[in-house]
Amino acid sequence: MTDAAAPAAADRPWLDASLPVAERVELLLAEMTLEEKAGLLFQTMITMGEDGELAEADPAFGLPSNREYVVEKGMTHFNLLGVAPTAGAIARWHNKLQELAASTRLGIPVTISTDPRHSFTENPGAAMLAGPFSQWPDALGLAATRDAALVERFGDIARQEYTAVGIRVALHPQVDLATEPRWARALQTFGEDAELTGELGAAYIRGFQNGESFGPGAVSAMVKHFPGGGPQKDGEDPHFAYGREQVYPGGHFELHLKPFEAAFEAGVRQVMPYYGMPVGTEYEEVGFGFNKSVLTGLLRERYGFDGIVCTDWGLVNDAAIFGQPFPARAWGVEHLTPAERVLKILDAGADQFGGEACPELVVELVGSGALTPERLDVSARRLLREKFLLGLFDNPFVDAEAADTIVGSAQFRAEGDAAQRASITVLSNRAVAPDDRRQAQEPGGAQGPVAEPVEASVLPFARGAKLYLEGIAPDVAAAYGEVVSSPAEADVAILRLQAPFEQRETTFENFFHAGSLEFPADVLAHLAEVSAAVPTVVDVFLDRPALLGPVVETAHAVVGNWGASGAALLDVLSGATPAQGRLPFDIPSSMAAVEASRPDVPFDTADPLFRFGHGLSL
Incomplete structure (x- = not known):
């Protein structure tokens, strides 16, 4: 494809906003070439240039230039990769990309998507750092608040921030049930309970999609990972070949569908199936993105879903990530060629290929007669419809100056901070005797009257106390006490500790915290040394349900968080803000209990240390 002068609006009847969307779609579809239709079916990562300019080719990530994507490949759906210093820079880049798209033969606007951008997670395979956006706890932290109204408000704020910079598709929420404690993707779920996950997932979707007013002001939500990505064999993740199997020894396949049913009821627009392949069920033993019995039989026919189905990233072609070879996640169909995989995915009922940029394969399949033009039109029609409903054909541009005012506004940041505090969960809080060394002294050094020692819980700590800190910046803590x-x-x-995980072979694998949930011996030894010297509070980032037994035995108080600043934590620990959080999953008592549990069954570890819903008030 080459640049062309934009025809007059009269030559583009689909731009007539007075016409019904269905008619506008058909008018445009009739004008599209095979190559232009094929370009619609691919969505992959894209980067922005410095300070909002269009990006040239990026060898580090193996990405072509923005121009090559839009003009030469004819693609119009992209997942924005990386973090920009300002919202205005993202908005300016978005506008330039839309100008580039407008210069093509039909001027089809681009649709920008993103993984979560509002949380603290450091896993670029699942979410983005917040950058200029307001900062909130991860989904597990939202679940710890048990507050559907708060979750919907988060979705509404995120919607306003996304649309301000031109992001119109959220590659979330993730409503998988975290029923295998070792699974690396629990952090972006709402936990282990199907009912709570369904309630909060629906609220999240309503916030992003502007309630029942889906349209130009909305963000299209893509719920994932259908039909539920939690029951991973041994807790391993299907990003990797050793984690490709999903197993259901408890016979709970249907339970994992419940949160998706709530999402459908909430009107979710898009669905992403997971990489995993079901083993020992009635369904074909191939990855869900290739699985006709799941995508057509369950999603399209049983649930009547007629929205967009986009595969998870990288099902078709092998790639390199951080310089390491990375095979396509074509589980169960590894023997197929890339073109055959594309055909099987479309036959299964999907519309779009995530993380791929090979529309020439679709052109090849149609040319050979393996794929009918009618089947191609089914998916092209869905994808165009979404662009029209989002208002992209009527006004694809955003106000770059306003973006810096809207995104990360003082109000939005304050609400994110409040959510962080509300999610912090106090798990234990032991009584300790007062330290006689710090009794008040009378002038001249004579000891004054000493009251009988009275035991008191270590939390809340007194403002002005002398604080020894690990993991909290001294300048943050100075407002709460004297840092020593x-x-x-x-x-x-x-x-402050991170829940434990095993180091794996490659950099990318280590972004997915997997393996044992036991704290290393050196961490426990250090904790014992500190606790022997002074009453000690341990705060654990619980991206997985760590084995906290040895920590609880040693520390005087134990707290869990899912993305919270040092100030938010200290507000709760000092009693300035009431402790409100409640566990979104069970905390197991041992690795033996974890290994004996059934991956598809919630709350299945024997004698958990803390149960779902546990949380102390201060």
């Missing part, structure tokens, strides 16, 4: 350099000097120690 050693446990021996402190009244209370506060240590």
Whole structure:
């Protein structure tokens, strides 16, 4: 494809906003070439240039230039990769990309999507750092609040921030049930309980999609990972060949559909199937993106879903990630060629290929007669319809100056901070005797009257206390007490830990925290040393349900978070904000209990240390 002067509006009757959307779609579809239709079916990562300019080719990520994607490949759907310093820069880049799209033969606008951008997760395979956006707890933290109204408000704020910069598709929410404690993707779920996940997932979707007013002001939500990605064999993730199997020894396949039923009721627009392949069920043993019995039989026919189905990333072609070879996640169909995989995905009932940029394969399939033009039109029609409904054909541009005012506004940041505080969950809080060394002294050094020691819980700690900190910046903590350099000097120690995970072979694998849930011996030894010197509070980032037994035995108080600033944590620990969070999953008592549990069954580890819903008030 080549650049062409934009025809007059009269030559583009589909731009007539007075016509019904269905008619506008057919008018445009009739004008499209095979190559232009094929371009619609691919959505992949894209980068922006410096300070909002269009990007040239990016060898580090193996990405072509923005121009090559839009003009030469005819693609119009992209997942924005990376973090920009300002919202205005994203908005300017978006507008330039839309100008580039407008210069093509038919001027089809681009649709920009994104993985979650509002949370603290550092996993670029599942979410983006927040950058200029307001910061909220991850989905597990939203679940810990148990507040559907708060979750819908989050979705509404995120919708306003996304649309301000031109992002119109959210590659979320993730309503998988975290029924296998070792699974690496639990952080972006709403936890282990199907009813709570369905309630909060529906609220999340309503917020993003502007309630019942889906249209130019909305963000199209893509719920994932149908039909539920939680029951992973041994807790391994199907991004990798060793984690490709999903198993259902408890016979709970249907339970994992419940949150999706709530999403359909909420009017979700798009669905992403997962990489995994079901083993030992009535369904074909191939990855869900290739699985006709699941995508057509379940999703299209049983649930009557007529929205967009976009595969998870990289089902067709092998790739390189961080310089390492990475095979296509074509589980169960590894023997097929890339073109044959494309055909099987379309035959299964999907519309779009995530993480791929090979429309020439669709052209080849139609040319050979393996794919009918009518089948191609079915998916092209759905994808065009969404662009029209989002208002992209009527006004694809955004106000770049307003973006910096809307995104990360003081109000939005304050609400995100409040959600962080509301999600923090106090799990244990032991009583400790007062330290006689710090009794008040009378002038001249004579000891004054000493009250009988009275035991009190370590939390909340007193404002002005001497604080020894690990994982909290001293300048943040200065507002709460006097920061000291050693446990021996402190009244209370506060240590922030990451839930444990096993180191794997490649960089990309280590973004997916998997394996044992036991804390390393050196971490526990250090905790014991600090706790022996001073009352100690341990805050754990629980992206997975860590084995907290040894921590609870040693520390004087234990707290869980799912994305919270140091200030948010200290507000709760000092009592400035009430502790409200409740566990969104069980905390197992041992690895033996985890290994004996059934991956598809919630709350299945024997004698958990803390149960779903546990949380202390201060």
